[in-house]
Amino acid sequence: MARTQFAPRLGRRLRVPIAALALSCASFAQQPTQAQPFGQAALQQQALKVLLERAGEHSARFLEQFLEVKCTELVTQEKLDAKGKVQARQESAFDYLAILASAGGNLSLSESRLPVKQGKKVDKSVSLLVSNGFATLFLVFHPYYQGSFQFTALDEDTIAGRQLAGVGFRHIPGTRSPMAMVLRGREYPLDLAGTAWIDPATGAIAKISGGLESGLPDLGLQQLQTEVQFAPVPFRNASETSWFPVVATIDVETPKQHWRNVHRFTDYKRFSVSTEEAVSNQ
Secondary structure (H helix, E strand, C coil), rough: CCEEEEECCCCCCCEECCCCCCCHHHHHHCCCCCCCCCCHHHHHHHHHHHHHHHHHHHHHHHHHCCCCCCEEEEEEEEECCCCEEEEEEEEEEEEEEEEEEEEEEEEEEEEEEEEEEECCCCCCCCCCCCCCCCHHHHHHHHHHHHHCEEEEEEEEECCCCCEEEEEEEEECCCCCCEEEEECEEEEEEEEEEEEECCCCCCEEEEEEEECCCCCCCHHCCCEEEEEEEEEEEEEECCCCHHHHEEEEEEEEECCCCCCEEEEEEEEEEEEEECCEECCCCC
């Protein structure tokens, strides 16, 4: 479980273990359904099964790759007013890497951040949101989590010149969830719904977007939406080019507050105990 923390500097503290996605909730909920001939529906389900197997295999391999790189993370934190205008902004930079721990059969993914540049402090009366973990949203398709979701084949789309398959998903209540909100020492698993755009040939995820369908009003969380975009990152002497997270956008609302954070990931480098390999300039 990857830990994502929503932590306003003022007020109550929300910590969210995450690796999830969901298309803008309204868009997913309004996805039209059409009756199909039995044979066509069976073929579509078979194609979806193959795609999910490829996505699962790719996510497992990519997790290993993701753990072997570090990068620079540029974070923009914004507090918005009731009209959606920026009320306060802070920009920071970090050396970033992900760390995997597995105990008792549980998958736990945490993140290490070393400050490179601290942003200018905002007025103490303004609360900013701390958001972590969204780069790992691809884990929804990891074999560890796949069984906790229902998947639906959606229309294809073209992103960055690639023809991609759309896959909708919705969390099955009561099953293992990659996202939970921790409030006052108690975990509240979150039911997720969303969409991912996947390369049908390789199972690689090019973009995922998501959020909660109805929020958690009893806990003060009115809306959570996020989108993560991936892009090819070539390394020297690598046999193939992998797509890594490059931008993650997070939008969170409570009845009285609204935040938008943008995480940009650049300058990926492979590393080991004694060596580092920079991204190819080609």
